[in-house]
Amino acid sequence: MSNLGAEPITHLINTHWHFDHTSGNEWLHSVGAKIIAHKNTRKHLSEIQRVEDWDYNFLPSPAGAIPSDALIANRKLKLNSASIELKPYKPAHTDGDLSVTFGEADILHVGDTYWNGIYPFIDYSTGGSIDGMIAASDANLAASTENTIIIPGHGKPVSNKSELKEFRDMLVGIRGNIAALKKAGRTLEEIVAAKPTAAYDAKWGQFVIDPPFFTKLVYEGV
Numbered sequence: 295m296s297n298l299g300a301e302p303i304t305h306l307i308n309t310h311w312h313f314d315h316t317s318g319n320e321w322l323h324s325v326g327a328k329i330i331a332h333k334n335t336r337k338h339l340s341e342i343q344r345v346e347d348w349d350y351n352f353l354p355s356p357a358g359a360i361p362s363d364a365l366i367a368n369r370k371l372k373l374n375s376a377s378i379e380l381k382p383y384k385p386a387h388t389d390g391d392l393s394v395t396f397g398e399a400d401i402l403h404v405g406d407t408y409w410n411g412i413y414p415f416i417d418y419s420t421g422g423s424i425d426g427m428i429a430a431s432d433a434n435l436a437a438s439t440e441n442t443i444i445i446p447g448h449g450k451p452v453s454n455k456s457e458l459k460e461f462r463d464m465l466v467g468i469r470g471n472i473a474a475l476k477k478a479g480r481t482l483e484e485i486v487a488a489k490p491t492a493a494y495d496a497k498w499g500q501f502v503i504d505p506p507f508f509t510k511l512v513y514e515g516v
């Protein structure tokens with residue numbers, strides 16, 4: 295942290311509740327940061343949380359890790375002369391996703407509504423869905439120009455509108471394939487065997503959310 299400079303860290307924003315985005319909460323709070331998050335993120339961090347698709351129960355976070363400032367509507371901040379805006383999404387990756395815009399720098403941090411170049415996890419246990427992910431992608435595209443620097447939650451860490459558009463088109467394409475097979479009465483096992491993601495796997499299927507797992511995540515929501 296000292297690499298960032300001598301100034302104290304006064305604010306910490308959680309884009310959603312998952313441990314890989316909040317496990318620094320207690321430590322940063324202990325050195326003076328106020329934690330801001332969506333109201334549902336605070337709720338999920340405060341309670342035992344079962345994530346069915348990981349077959350895992352997350353324990354409540356310690357008191358110091360719980361956001362003290364929870365929002366449900368857009369919020370503007372001015373910090374170090376930067377104009378920052380926090381915007382809640384409709385349920386997408388979870389039901390507590392927030393984007394963060396840095397106005398002067400034209401940077402849009404979209405949390406886990408966007409995984410750059412890899413299939414995303416979708417957390418149905420806390421309100422996520424494939425249709426919510428597609429809607430969030432459309433909102434992210436609408437909030438960006440060709441010049442906007444887009445920061446995803448996972449994957450190659452700096453992105454742009456054209457890569458985001460490719461992600462959105464991948465979600466829509468796979469959703470269509472899986473919805474058609476499910477509508478035709480195929481079971482999940484049959485749909486996984488039919489490889490509905492095949493056209494996308496070489497590019498998107500090389501990380502932890504592999505093609506069968508992503509097929510299951512989309513199948514749950516169509």
Ligand SMILES: [Zn+2]
Nearest residue numbers: 310312387406
């Ligand atoms: Zn996440």
